[in-house]
Amino acid sequence: MQIAINKAHFPVTVLGPGRRIGLWLQGCRIRCPGCVSQDTWADDPGRRMNVAQLLAWCRRVGGAGFDGVTLSGGEPFDQPQALSALLAALEQWRREAGLDFDILCYSGYPLARLRKRHACLLARLDALIPEPYVNGLPLTHLWRGSQNQPLVALSPRGERVYRDFLDAPAAALGKRLQVQVDGERLWTIGIPERGDLAALERMAAERGLRLDRVSWRQ
Numbered sequence: 303m304q305i306a307i308n309k310a311h312f313p314v315t316v317l318g319p320g321r322r323i324g325l326w327l328q329g330c331r332i333r334c335p336g337c338v339s340q341d342t343w344a345d346d347p348g349r350r351m352n353v354a355q356l357l358a359w360c361r362r363v364g365g366a367g368f369d370g371v372t373l374s375g376g377e378p379f380d381q382p383q384a385l386s387a388l389l390a391a392l393e394q395w396r397r398e399a400g401l402d403f404d405i406l407c408y409s410g411y412p413l414a415r416l417r418k419r420h421a422c423l424l425a426r427l428d429a430l431i432p433e434p435y436v437n438g439l440p441l442t443h444l445w446r447g448s449q450n451q452p453l454v455a456l457s458p459r460g461e462r463v464y465r466d467f468l469d470a471p472a473a474a475l476g477k478r479l480q481v482q483v484d485g486e487r488l489w490t491i492g493i494p495e496r497g498d499l500a501a502l503e504r505m506a507a508e509r510g511l512r513l514d515r516v517s518w519r520q
């Protein structure tokens with residue numbers, strides 16, 4: 303089974319508790335105004351890879367220990383079959399290796415729609431952050447971009463891991479963004495506050511760095 307991936311990173315420390323494997327799926331049909339990940343929108347066949355290859359990468363980077371996997375995008379539920387295959391592979395790894403990592407997934411679809419159309423996928427997740435990003439609503443809660451987005455525990459593991467974070471304020475853990483430099487590319491990971499990315503662009507310009515293409519504008 304093939305899955306379209308925008309990027310993968312480890313460790314991610316700003317999208318869920320602990321040190322996490324972060325997987326961003328490519329393709330999103332929702333297109334929320336103000337989305338900061340517009341580079342993930344296009345359905346790009348060049349970004350497809352085998353789920354087995356992706357899992358091999360996860361096993362390699364997670365070998366020294368990690369706490370969870372965060373799936374984001376893009377819109378993971380726009381690739382339901384690939385998402386199903388990935389979740390099955392992660393579950394198998396967790397079971398066979400005797401690990402206890404949690405799986406958190408973001409989606410821009412409403413929770414009611416996901417429960418109706420994708421109950422089988424939700425049954426394989428430990429926690430979900432659903433609902434579209436709404437640019438006019440403030441960032442109030444940890445790991446969420448706008449106030450309308452809940453954090454929903456979906457399994458006993460999810461209840462245990464996320465119990466203390468369900469209503470946690472945005473600043474509960476301090477750091478909101480990770481910045482990675484990869485050759486000539488600069489990645490931001492996490493949930494920016496309004497104005498954070500413009501500030502990053504200004505700071506880069508002050509140091510003589512011009513950001514040619516950014517994911518938060520087309």
Ligand code: SF4
Nearest residue numbers: 330333334337376410
């Ligand atoms: S915020 Fe998420 S769901 Fe909304 S357009 Fe961006 S990637 Fe898609």
